Amino acid sequence: MNKLTAETLKGNWATLLLPIKPDESIDFALLEDEIDSLIDAGVDGIYSNGTAGEFHNQTEAEFDQISLLLAEKCNQTSTPFQIGCSHPAPIISLERLTRIAHLNPDAVQLILPDWVITNDEEQISFLKKMESYAQGIPLVLYNPPHAKLELKPRDYFKLKNEVPSLIGIKVLSKDEQWVMEMKAFASHLAIFVPGHFLAKGVESGVASGAYSNVACINPVAAQKCWELTQGNLEEALRIENNILKFFDRCIAPYQKRGYSNPALDKFLAAVGGYIKIPTKLRWPYKWISEDEVLSARKTAKQLIPEFF
Template structure:
């Protein structure tokens, strides 16, 4: 899993004004982030507005990403749900030969117990043809996956190889880093906290910001992993206001606002997500003028 160290980017899904997928813009975005130095891409993450995509669109997006990445970097595929049986079926049916790993969010809405979370992941890992990356994001799922549950899965299930940790709880992150198996990766899911988490021993980041800040974000992660923290700090503080703007209203409204300002994609969404407000969009423009 060395290929999953460094910077991964959770790709947005560009839309046209009629809400159809903008395939040309997606190809441009893929080339932009790879040219910017990211180590791998993640397709079908929640930043890609996957709850609004049909099953056929998800399959098309995955195939398109494989084709346009063309093995220049690894591709991680997001497959997660609160219905364990449905996740298993998708893992068995999806054409995943070109995937490096599966990113699977913890079950959401139903708020299962820690044992329920453990059994969910153990079941899908047994069915998966690819390694599983756990994903803890309690602000969206409604249930925190504790350090004990993460470490139990890391030690018990061979096909679970990493954790994307986005709880924002630094103590919990350090417990996982301290207790994990040697080859188990701990990956940040918080752009604004990535630098201190790398300093604590995380192995990289799956980033939203790297959709736009690909070059500087990838350089920050690379220099931090090389223990060059003065250089990493300078890049972090250069980007810090950008992180605040990206997440001040909604993800992916913020990052799409950045990409739209740069002309990489159109500023279009599917309900219930709306574009950044006019005030935020102006702030993004002012930030980019001085960036």
Template structure:
């Protein structure tokens, strides 16, 4: 499945002020991503606030994204959770909606050992015909998938890749090295490592920054594939001011404010996470003025 490659936008989940899902804003967001050249969409991930959504709401988001993207770009849907049966049940619901690719995060709160992790992913892969990607984000889950565990899982015919959000390039290199004999794709899940992952032999990235800068983020992949390394490096560097704003608030409040100011009413994060404060807002507005002056802000 090496045709799974490029930049997948890690979609935000828009909300109204009353915290209900803003369907129209989600439709607008998907359309903007596709119009500005992303190669795929990833819904119901960390920046999509999956952990705050009910199963019914997840199905609502999945339905909208699949409908808007059908025939244009592939869609990866997050189905992970803490209980294997719960994940399988959601995966089967998504199958009925027409899902073609799943992302499965490691369980969290009570971190499993490597043997338990392998069994978890294999049980899910055995229960669905839809290809799955592993999702490693140890800073949020308290557990990291070991390269040897990934090597074992890469041999499963229904496990096609991994999205790594550890921020550790050496770990990404190890994943690539341990799976190079398999038809297995390694994606960066940390936006600062998109180009480096491609240079190491990775297939692309799932990028949160694409919500605000889809054309710029996608160009990193395109420039790299065209052998335009200098242009790819420049595009990669231009992401940093946006990434710097993420530390001003709890994820994904800053990114939501950037996207909202660029014209799509993605609304507030889900409580208890709060919108950005006035100080953070001023810094975000300064960053956006700079991006507009450089002509890279997609609106």
């Protein structure tokens, strides 16, 4: 495949969710089905081992098996894919990158080292070394608000000349001041936002696409929402406003009760019913009971019928 660039990295990208069995092992048969369903949905791309993919709670053998499975299926179908090589420990992140480079992903995703917060010099050192081991594969930096260090817009400009293979970032879109600063300091990057803020991100002129939690509900509908942002933004904004109402009623209460982003994303998948995996997370993390799905699905069908 052709490697992605800041200009070509766009659209609705779906995350792999990790199917966990009652015995805490990964259900690789279900994972295969999940990848097939995302490919059939026609999303712009698939990525593995993001936060929702529980990259922080895998063995290295499991990471390798997940990465190989995704690469084989996507290469067979010419589906763009990214592999998340993130890990709180930088040396393990580097080892992950080294082991998957031969799989030829269109990009790799990284987080900054997470246990000890990095300063400006250490951030550049980390990314430059990752770049040197990536064998020409472009880099995407995950920096959502739950990162220990949330970068400011001007920080991305500092990285511009030091790490030329950095083509994109995943962030949470914010207020008008943030939009102005991102346009000033990060316009050289593909800026990706969460799926439920994609239309507003496109309207502001900042967002190139979404690593999409909304695709967990229904990747086909999420893809159509992205396409609407390119031709009928008013309709995309209307649907997004209803998505936000659904999130406010059915997702925010769980967030306030301390459920993690992976738990919320798996619950979204259960509500939508398109991706057939359990809501269970790996120990020690708690998940939302599947007994609570039907009530949320009823509300979702009322507010966002396009997803059913």
